[in-house]
Amino acid sequence: MRGGSGGPLRVVLNGCETDVLGGATIGQLVDRVVKDRSRVAVERNREIVPRALYDTTDVSPGDVIEVVTLVGGG
Amino acid sequence: MRGGSGGPLRVVLNGCETDVLGGATIGQLVDRVVKDRSRVAVERNREIVPRALYDTTDVSPGDVIEVVTLVGGG
Amino acid sequence: MRGGSGGPLRVVLNGCETDVLGGATIGQLVDRVVKDRSRVAVERNREIVPRALYDTTDVSPGDVIEVVTLVGGG
Amino acid sequence: MRGGSGGPLRVVLNGCETDVLGGATIGQLVDRVVKDRSRVAVERNREIVPRALYDTTDVSPGDVIEVVTLVGGG
Amino acid sequence: MEPLRIRDRVFKSRLILGSGKYKDYDEMIACWEASGTECVTVALRRVDLKHERERRNLLDVIDRKRFTILPNTAGCYNADDALRTARLARELGLGEILKLEVIADEETLLPNTAATIDATRVLAKEGFSVWAYTNDDPVAARALEEAGAAAVMPLGAPIGSGLGILNPRNIATIVARAKVPVLVDAGVGTASDVAVAMELGVDAVLLNTGVAKARDPVLMARAMKHACEAGRLAFLAGRMPRREMAAPSSPKEGRFTG
Amino acid sequence: MEPLRIRDRVFKSRLILGSGKYKDYDEMIACWEASGTECVTVALRRVDLKHERERRNLLDVIDRKRFTILPNTAGCYNADDALRTARLARELGLGEILKLEVIADEETLLPNTAATIDATRVLAKEGFSVWAYTNDDPVAARALEEAGAAAVMPLGAPIGSGLGILNPRNIATIVARAKVPVLVDAGVGTASDVAVAMELGVDAVLLNTGVAKARDPVLMARAMKHACEAGRLAFLAGRMPRREMAAPSSPKEGRFTG
């Protein structure tokens, strides 16, 4: 496990300012909002984060993170 | 001269039951409702009454009389 | 009277002047042109001749006879 | 240098290979094909030659010259 | 340009206007003038027993030197009523011309062509010049002509709908076969509808609501005048053929570009 | 009526005619006069090296006090060629106005809107008043306006087809969103097409084949003049609402019939 016990850091998650624990990974963030990682894709600062790298990608202060999924649409 | 002093008689004038003096003529009836005879045409019991005959045509009880004129229409 | 040995008589069959033997019946006429009576209907002088009466209906001089059937049409 | 007595030189005038006298100017070229300079505009090697410079602009070997005018069109 | 002739009546304008649905007489007359029309259609109704004496009568309003009055049988739902109306109109001194309409029902306001044909036959014998309102059926149009109509007036679309010319082919077929003038009556909603109708070769157009219920009726009346002229001229001029493929308007020769 | 203004040019007539496909100059001028146009579009081509001296030049024929000449870039298949043509036109003394067309291919003669937008940007900076020929896409029309076009000219239908206004909704959308004048250019086959276009609210119509290839071009030119007037007036007047149901033009009250 990476990211020791740093203090909270602020990111923009899906357009909302959100505090996460210092040292949190993308994987932890994703798990907080979805049950099944295969249902989402993640962008960090406009770059794709491949699913294989979720657990090794740290969240940094100020990160703009999008966790997206499929919805009905035409 | 026609139009003796008979009692009132009932006709249907333009769809309304109307009492006229006995002996009245079509001409008298027309003059009651319009200023200018040339603006109307008259039907008595579904027959045209020519304008020249207004003053010599008596009204009879039960007559159905239509006095019609022009109106706007398409 | 049918079957007699009369001389030829002229009728108009389907628009064509045609000679038939005197005493001929509608039935004989029909059989000359079709194999199966059920495929046609017959009009004689603008009146229907029911199939049941073919063999008892004589052809008379000047008859206008139509033997019709079904054809393709919209 | 203009007007000199140079030998003939070859240009492409309105898409046709054409020989002109060495030292010829655009003005001379134009006058050869039109009566009235105001009816045409001239491009030399894809650059406009302003009318005021016709007589001071020499033709060089290999020049691609277009002399254009108005025609009917939609 | 050739004038419009219907029997012995001659009109320079090929537009006929109605007199219904206007705000007031002044607006109506202003529209007629703006449209250039020389012929206007009017309806017959009972005089109002109480108020007729105080009112301006339509006949006081219309300058008959300028506008021919074409009485109509609007509101008649059978041949007999149409005959009565026609005779009353003549008695009113409007002459022999008549816009004959026999309506089938209030829901559709479509013509009852069978009754119209019957009434035409009677009225033609009585000397009327019958301008017969009809649907866009070429067969009905021909039957009306054979019954003695002086002109046939197929609809473009239902009365008051403003939907334009719903079946231009039918109108064109009527025109191609008619020996009497053909007028489109009903359905015209805007100026281009008039132009379309006239380009089909009809001899004239009759309209009412399209002008009376425009936002600015007088302006629309002017528009209709020009549209009628435009359509007539285009019909006479003969339009270019339609092409499914594009064709350049400028020459290919002499291009100095790539 | 309000004149048409495009930048600082002002025209009383809202019709612009082409100069192609006429039998001869006389017919062309007669059509222009009959149409009332004050602005005509012309193409640029190489002078004919052999025959130019003997010919009447188009500039000798056109009375420039009467007709503004709108040079066009017809025949250009890329932005560069259009730029060259525009600059040559200006050098010819025709001023800064230009009908810009960049055609995509000879088969469809449809505009290449991307290249037209690019060329508009360059020419607008060089001071041209760019009247940009385009398809009927409201997005392209807006992009042309943003690139500096003085006017946008959506097609009604392909050049020379005479098919009329194939997608009136698109033209109406362009008009509703444009801040510069909108002219329908191409596709007009007959007078009613002009009326339809003008009723959609466009500011003017440009046409060529519809007049030049009519059976009687001068008569059709007159038709077009009236149609343009009709459509403009109808647009200003505001048409009646369309109704799916019929509505009588004559009053129900006062009927004396069944």
Place this chain on the structure above:
Amino acid sequence: MEPLRIRDRVFKSRLILGSGKYKDYDEMIACWEASGTECVTVALRRVDLKHERERRNLLDVIDRKRFTILPNTAGCYNADDALRTARLARELGLGEILKLEVIADEETLLPNTAATIDATRVLAKEGFSVWAYTNDDPVAARALEEAGAAAVMPLGAPIGSGLGILNPRNIATIVARAKVPVLVDAGVGTASDVAVAMELGVDAVLLNTGVAKARDPVLMARAMKHACEAGRLAFLAGRMPRREMAAPSSPKEGRFTG
């Protein structure tokens, strides 16, 4: 899905096919089978005096367990001839059903509605189930119904034209007012015409040339079957409302893009 009922006849398929213009009987039968039709219309003609005995008669070809034969009066130009034809058809053992058509003239092949109404009245009294071919006039359709027609069959467009449904509003009005089944007969050129007709709410469609003169008639017959089903289902399903403005299919909420 509800079957089609006309009097006591019940059909699962809502398509009726003609028997004319096919290359041969085999192609005709193959088309009928491909279309799913259960009812086919045929004409009456004189037997060929010379060749009838050698020929396959149409009645030998048609499997009457599978296809109901609907005799028609095609080619009749007056009521009397139609009556004669109807009675001959019944005599042929085809039962009481009849497609009644009284044509006005060879040029237009349009129906003579007045004569059709007269003939309907007579034949209805004689016990016929009259399926009456008519134009698209809602007034004629109602008159036919009142005269005793079992079904009314307005045209979409002239016979054999393939122009589709020229006046959909009229068809919709007929449907809205009819108490008997309404079938579109004539004018269908391709599958989408059938779908359009059925979406207007008609109960069935009759067609001939659209299949027989397609490049591949059997394939087109299959197309027609699907189109009929499609149009019926869409009518029952109730289409979305039309909107002049665009409306997104995807949610605005949750957008992560600019």
Place this chain on the structure above:
Amino acid sequence: MEPLRIRDRVFKSRLILGSGKYKDYDEMIACWEASGTECVTVALRRVDLKHERERRNLLDVIDRKRFTILPNTAGCYNADDALRTARLARELGLGEILKLEVIADEETLLPNTAATIDATRVLAKEGFSVWAYTNDDPVAARALEEAGAAAVMPLGAPIGSGLGILNPRNIATIVARAKVPVLVDAGVGTASDVAVAMELGVDAVLLNTGVAKARDPVLMARAMKHACEAGRLAFLAGRMPRREMAAPSSPKEGRFTG
């Protein structure tokens, strides 16, 4: 019948449905099943931070053995956002297929073809199979093909309008010139619109609101299935030629009547 092939994807059904605007997932799936579609388009949006864990995710609902998921870039207003969305879709495991749409503005929802061409070029190089939503401009369609689109998807009418195929000629021109499959996307309001589109020769139709907002969506989905089949078959069969004049379906020979 030939299946639909777009790159290496093969579909027996030529109908593609959307996933928006349905009452609930059950109705949506029922519609998909009724329509016979094998390919459905879905949008990408932010997960709902509060509620996502409790919800059924769309991917839990869709049987991917049965339905190919076609992610789209709905809601993107520039090329960059479309690129981001495309890459996220691929990351979601949806493979390389993509319905690319770059919308110009919220008012019209019309495509920005220039930006779509740019995005197509980039995504094609990244290995995407780009199905490019576009307007009905044949020039834009060709440019998209040249930029590497796997399929071009011209609109019939604005998104969600249900107005059908507003400019059939443009669609036919696109089909005639395209070397990649052409799909009509947007504008379909009812079954006959699908039939019309397919008869123009397009390879498939994509629709959403036409089904989702019908009164009975599942019934309409069935209608669409048949309409698609009908239109395809009619296209392959080759329709009869249109005729301006009527032509009888029954023989003239053998008439025994007047």
